[in-house]
Amino acid sequence: MVESENFKEPTIPSEINPDNPKASANVNLLNGQKSSMHLFSKKNWSKEELRQHKMQIATSLKKAFATYPFFQEILPPDSKQLKKIQIWMQMIVNFGVRYASIATTSDNHEGIMIFHDSLHHPQESLGKWFVAGALRLIKWKLSEIKKFLYIDEIMKKIQKRHIPLDHIYLMVIGVSPDQQRKGYAKTLLEYLITYSKKMNLPIYLETYNAKNEAIYHRFGFKTMEVSEIPKTSLKMYSMLRSV
Numbered sequence: 103m104v105e106s107e108n109f110k111e112p113t114i115p116s117e118i119n120p121d122n123p124k125a126s127a128n129v130n131l132l133n134g135q136k137s138s139m140h141l142f143s144k145k146n147w148s149k150e151e152l153r154q155h156k157m158q159i160a161t162s163l164k165k166a167f168a169t170y171p172f173f174q175e176i177l178p179p180d181s182k183q184l185k186k187i188q189i190w191m192q193m194i195v196n197f198g199v200r201y202a203s204i205a206t207t208s209d210n211h212e213g214i215m216i217f218h219d220s221l222h223h224p225q226e227s228l229g230k231w232f233v234a235g236a237l238r239l240i241k242w243k244l245s246e247i248k249k250f251l252y253i254d255e256i257m258k259k260i261q262k263r264h265i266p267l268d269h270i271y272l273m274v275i276g277v278s279p280d281q282q283r284k285g286y287a288k289t290l291l292e293y294l295i296t297y298s299k300k301m302n303l304p305i306y307l308e309t310y311n312a313k314n315e316a317i318y319h320r321f322g323f324k325t326m327e328v329s330e331i332p333k334t335s336l337k338m339y340s341m342l343r344s345v
Contacts, residue, residue, distance in 0.1 A: 142204035156199065159211050160191040166214075166276030167191070171310040175336050176249050177242075186246070189238045194274055197234035201226075202273065205293060213286030216274040217294060219303055220267070249334075256331055257308065257338065264326040264340050265306045270298055272307040291321050298345060305343040315339045 147155060164187045167173060173190075177183045194216060198204040202218035224230070239247055265271070272294065277286045298305050307323070309315065315325060323341040330337050 142199065142206055152199075155209075155211070156192070156195050159204065159206065159214050160188060160195045162211050162278040163191040163194070163214055163274060163276045164188045165278050165280075168279075171336055172253075175310075175334050176246050176253070186242055189235075189241055193231070193235040193238060197231065198273070200234060201230050205290060207286045207289055211278075212281040212284070213277040213290050214274070215272070215276075215290040215294060217270055217272045219270040219301060221301065221303070253331055253334065253336065256329075260327060260329055260338065260340055261306070261308075264342060266304055266342075268303055270294070270301070270303045270305045272305055275307075287317075295321065295343070298343065302345050304345055307341050309339050309341070310336050312337065312339070315341070318343075 142155070142159070164184060167187060168184060173183070173187050177186050195204070198216040202216055202223050205215045205217070207213040228236075242250075275287065275290055277284075277290075294305060305323070307318070309318070318341050319325075321343065323343040325339055326342050327340045328337060329340065
């Protein structure tokens with residue numbers, strides 16, 4: 103993408119800018135309360151600390167998505183399934199650190215959210231995914247990779263129908279099972295909505311879990327399309343929250 107000379111990049115509010123050393127400071131949420139959210143930044147850690155935190159985040163997400171329909175459709179329920187989900191999550195976390203934003207509820211990473219917005223983050227590309235570790239998917243079977251690529255192609259076509267030009271894309275949100283029902287998901291979503299309002303950008307997401315649709319409705323998201331993915335048992339819910 104080429105920027106025009108007249109393009110003026112908007113300023114990210116300092117309290118939600120991961121490059122700001124005070125980005126972990128409290129943020130006002132929609133309900134007027136404070137949240138001690140942390141925006142994950144590799145600048146805050148040594149190389150070894152960064153590696154440990156990325157692994158912890160990926161492991162928490164693996165646990166959160168262990169029974170997610172998307173992975174159950176692609177990966178057989180054998181002894182290698184969780185290891186393969188871990189590989190996927192490590193790739194997603196690497197992508198988040200390099201090309202998007204990762205927000206966690208604390209340095210213990212009870213709840214994690216990975217998102218990017220079209221104003222401040224580069225567009226996704228195959229090259230960026232390879233840098234993030236896509237080659238590790240070689241440990242998946244070829245049939246599993248082909249099924250993922252098939253679903254991903256359909257998902258991207260659906261996205262084009264509903265994602266505005268300028269937007270926030272919620273890539274991943276998850277809470278480790280042993281930390282659920284403590285309000286972490288609510289805190290993450292309220293944080294993202296606060297960011298959305300400050301940036302004046304709508305939020306787009308998709309979920310393959312029917313139960314999640316009602317949860318997102320409570321946070322102001324509208325279902326744009328419910329799509330049955332051919333040749334699979336998956337049903338995808340495309341959702342958008344206007345500013």
